[in-house]
Amino acid sequence: MxxxxxxxxxxxxxxxxxxxxxxxxxxxxxxxxxxxxxxxxxxxxxxKTEAPKDLNERLWQSFQTKKAKKRRLFVKIMGAAASIILLVSFFFGNLEKEEQSYSEKERLLNQALAMFDSNEEEDIQHTIFYENEMIIVYLTIEKSNQKIENH
Known part of the structure; x- marks a missing residue:
């Protein structure tokens, strides 16, 4: 047995x-x-041989150093890529922003002009009150359309 x-x-x-x-x-x-x-x-x-007592620690250290090297390389590459993306986005973002702001201004001006009736413009007299290189202040005087009736 x-x-x-x-x-x-x-x-x-x-x-x-x-x-x-x-x-x-x-x-x-x-x-x-x-x-x-x-x-x-x-x-x-x-x-038969015995494994060194610090074998696990040495293996762990070698894994960690390899991992740390890969991580550092990854961080450097990602940092460079992020910097390039930021520069490109700032460059193209500013160009588009200026174009948008001009078109936005034009749209707002047209919208404001549409609020006024063209007939009213004939009845209003504009006089420059104050002017410098950044601003012009107008005084407006409305003409009266009332007719004087004789009785």
Whole structure:
């Protein structure tokens, strides 16, 4: 029965399905098995090496430095791209803004002029009250359209 169990563990080991406890059982009891397994267990025991104690820390540090380098490169590229996009948007945004402001002014002026009746313009006399390079102030005097009737 013990040999059947041993053979079953050997088969699992060959398939790569054995657990660590089953493997240690195999290598510790290899003298009870055939010569090929005994030679294999002797080879593994002699060449078995321990992983350095700080292996995980060194691996983690190497991953972090690689990650940090990639992150720094990514940040630099994104910063350059963002700067270029800002410059282009400022350049094209200002051109479009000036055109819009001129057309907006024209539209507002036409809208304001449409509010006045053209007949009223004939009845109003404009006199310049104050003028400088930025502003002109007009005084308006309305002409009276009332007729004097004789009775």
């Amino acid at each position: 013990k040999e059947a169990k041993f053979e079953k563990i050997v088969e699992k080991y060959k398939k790569g399905e054995s657990t660590l406890s089953e493997e240690s059982f195999l290598f510790n009891n290899a003298k009870n098995s055939g010569p090929s397994l005994e030679a294999w267990s002797t080879f593994i025991k002699k060449n």
